[in-house]
Amino acid sequence: MSQLTTTSYLILGMLSSRDWPAYELAEQVDKGLTEVWPRARRQLYNAPKQLAEQGLVSATKEATGRRKRTVYSITPAGRKALREWLATDPKRVSLEFEGMIHLLLADQGTIEDLRSTLESVREEALLSRAVFEGHMEYIRDTDGGTFPEKRHLFVLSSAFMIGHFAHLADWATWALGEIESWTDTQAPRPEA
Amino acid sequence: MSQLTTTSYLILGMLSSRDWPAYELAEQVDKGLTEVWPRARRQLYNAPKQLAEQGLVSATKEATGRRKRTVYSITPAGRKALREWLATDPKRVSLEFEGMIHLLLADQGTIEDLRSTLESVREEALLSRAVFEGHMEYIRDTDGGTFPEKRHLFVLSSAFMIGHFAHLADWATWALGEIESWTDTQAPRPEA
DNA sequence: TACCTATACTGCACATTGCAGCAAGTGACC
DNA sequence: GGTCACTTGCTGCAATGTGCAGTATAGGTA
Missing domain, CATH: 1.10.10.10 (Winged helix-like DNA-binding domain superfamily/Winged helix DNA-binding domain)
Incomplete structure (x- = not known):
């Protein structure tokens, strides 16, 4: 048991x-x-x-x-x-983000590695966001597909997923901007 | 091997x-x-x-x-x-979100269960966000702690984590607002 | 009739988890 | 100087989970 x-x-x-x-x-x-x-x-x-x-x-x-x-x-x-x-409390949200391990160890690799990691993260995020945006549109335009009785719940979950991947893409874009001026992975951030 | x-x-x-x-x-x-x-x-x-x-x-x-x-x-x-x-491409980001399973099955439980799930998600997210905000402040005010050579990388990763938990908390708050008018978990969303 | 894809799974080697266990050093208080 | 809790510093093992290969039928197309 x-x-x-x-x-x-x-x-x-x-x-x-x-x-x-x-x-x-x-x-x-x-x-x-x-x-x-x-x-x-x-x-x-x-x-x-x-x-x-x-x-x-x-x-x-x-x-x-x-x-x-x-x-x-x-x-x-x-x-x-x-x-x-x-009725029980759910477990904490947990994230597995290999790209972030790449980033945190980036000082052992090249600046090209780091840039390419961030670009990969952004591309994947944009693809996933598009998938869930498509899903959201489908829910709006139909009765909810296979689970019409869950339509109202799918709206909530799709909103989360879109926001999640949007944040990921936005962050990657921002980080790419931050590292743009770096000449190597050891570079300290330039002070404003 | x-x-x-x-x-x-x-x-x-x-x-x-x-x-x-x-x-x-x-x-x-x-x-x-x-x-x-x-x-x-x-x-x-x-x-x-x-x-x-x-x-x-x-x-x-x-x-x-x-x-x-x-x-x-x-x-x-x-x-x-x-x-x-x-130099290799990182694996896709992956999420484990038990609270979302609770939400998607919410039509089998009570509205109180759903509310309490969302509140639990929000509380955990706010706590985690605070942890990473503290971490970010620490990095700004010091040389980076145990890894001074990674200070510039920690800034990038902390920014992601803060945004991630902020999004989670914001979404939970929004969802709590959405379900406020629901009298049960079957309720369709009221049309505007 | 041949071939490809979808349906409908099971077996098995291997990896990972999580808990219990064990032992020695460290500090605080009485 | 004793003891009690906590930290350091791990290992063993049962149970669980992963991932890939394998097997076989059904349905559609050319």
Whole structure:
């Protein structure tokens, strides 16, 4: 009877809206939630299995021709566990930012390395921002896609993601401006 | 001859400034870099060991009375590996935001749960922002602390961290305003 | 009929986490 | 001078998570 992880509750949450086959469950979470909860594909198959062992979801085998698939369905115990989890305090936001490690060690490399790191950060950020802006537009113009009942929540989350990547891009742009006058990575910032 | 991880390069980077005993190395990284590169304390002891096996750092045993400690030192091969890594593109920024999972599943819980999640996010963000603002002030007023040669880089990284947590706090505050008129978690947003 | 892509997973080696454990030095107070 | 808490300085290990390779069917196109 191991402790449930956030990933388990996430799966439980997906199943609280409707039944899902394992593959589609993995697809949805992988495509839609990696930006806020990055987990290996493998884990997205393991989590519902463990939930089934604990009786929080039930598994049914279906067949399309000779191909089988497992469809999961939440149980009343599962709904209860989910409600209880939603009332707990969330874990702190955590960031993994390899570019910042590059930057902090930049005095061991060249100024070109540093510039290229910041440019890479900016480009990635602009791409991601565009993705979420597209997502936001889609939500505004439609009923919310796969989860119409969550439309109002998607508006909140998309706003965060757009702001997050906008900040990242803006910061990278600002930092590129700051280092523009540097001739090497040891250079102290020029005083105004 | 396993592939080096970002954590290895981080340790290598620390050792490029000066020699470090294993414990202090772990302390420094744990205290100063968890916000951009969160790793278990255990790994901060394993990483230099592996680097030593690969000849990128050398390990020396010292003694204070009957107590022993390992002091690590970077080798020329280590410096070369670090320089090469600094020229590569960094991995994409990645976020782990459990509060957002709570929010996206909020339609399965109460409006109080949602409000309390957002308040928790805001409080944590304000605390973290204050920490980095203190850090920024410290850098401005001193020569940069333990790493005076990195003062100019700390200015850049602190600016990012302050902006990051400011955005998080601002977003949470905005979202709390948005949900203020909601009577339950199913409520559609009122049209303007 | 052949081929490509999507569906639908499982197995396994390896990496990482997190906690418990152990031992010695350091300082403060009584 | 004793003891108590805290810091230094790590290691072992079970449990968990990652990532890649592998297997097989279905559906569409040319």
